Amino acid sequence: GAGVSQSPSNKVTEKGKDVELRCDPISGHTALYWYRQSLGQGLEFLIYFQGNSAPDKSGLPSDRFSAERTGGSVSTLTIQRTQQEDSAVYLCASSWIAERTDTQYFGPGTRLTVL
Amino acid sequence: AQKVTQAQTEISVVEKEDVTLDCVYETRDTTYYLFWYKQPPSGELVFLIRRNSFDEQNEISGRYSWNFQKSTSSFNFTITASQVVDSAVYFCALSPPRYGGATNKLIFGTGTLLAVQP
Numbered sequence: 001g002a003g004v005s006q007s008p009s010n011k012v013t014e015k016g017k018d019v020e021l022r023c024d025p026i027s028g029h030t031a032l033y034w035y036r037q038s039l040g041q042g043l044e045f046l047i048y049f050q051g052n053s054a055p056d057k058s059g060l061p062s063d064r065f066s067a068e069r070t071g072g073s074v075s076t077l078t079i080q081r082t083q084q085e086d087s088a089v090y091l092c093a094s095s096w097i098a099e100r101t102d103t104q105y106f107g108p109g110t111r112l113t114v115l
Numbered sequence: 116a117q118k119v120t121q122a123q124t125e126i127s128v129v130e131k132e133d134v135t136l137d138c139v140y141e142t143r144d145t146t147y148y149l150f151w152y153k154q155p156p157s158g159e160l161v162f163l164i165r166r167n168s169f170d171e172q173n174e175i176s177g178r179y180s181w182n183f184q185k186s187t188s189s190f191n192f193t194i195t196a197s198q199v200v201d202s203a204v205y206f207c208a209l210s211p212p213r214y215g216g217a218t219n220k221l222i223f224g225t226g227t228l229l230a231v232q233p
Binding site for chain 1: 148150152157158159160161162165167206208210212213218219220221222223224225226
């Protein structure tokens with residue numbers, strides 16, 4: 001079956017512009033995570049969605065970052081007024097929810113470059 | 116605080132050598148989960164293994180094996196008879212259990228770049 005897909009694969013934008021990154025999780029996976037991978041910070045958690053529960057936004061670095069998940073499936077991560085420090089690879093993961101933990105399967109990522 | 120340390124930044128071996136990637140973790144949880152992921156040059160994180168804290172049995176999968184030792188808070192990964200296709204960045208990660216709605220976010224180490232030379 002299809003894995004997690006993300007689009008675009010690469011995005012180059014100018015400082016100050018808004019960008020939207022999209023994630024299509026594995027069909028039937030109820031949990032969705034966004035992470036960011038950058039040279040300075042490594043891999044860091046951004047936000048988590050699970051079903052109809054309120055998302056865990058504890059990893060979002062600033063209020064310029066937001067995300068939504070429509071219909072319990074596709075998710076969009078939006079970065080407003082992009083800054084150069086936002087340049088990174090943004091990774092999406094999805095999983096089945098198990099009782100105590102779950103295994104997250106990752107997409108190929110979106111490489112964001114802010115000029 | 117929860118933390119994962121991968122002290123080896125880069126390792127270079129020649130094909131067919133065995134190689135061990137180290138992972139040391141810190142957590143105050145009595146129940147937790149440990150993972151290894153592989154990130155080849157294509158960039159996608161590939162799940163390799165998940166281990167829970169109450170199962171200290173070592174695991175072997177083909178050329179891969181994992182040694183979990185709670186006494187030293189380590190979860191090391193060994194590749195036997197390495198191959199060029201094993202060249203990648205390997206990440207160790209820790210997650211808390213899902214109690215009371217807690218998020219199973221992964222806390223990653225900084226990764227170890229493994230280069231297998233032909």
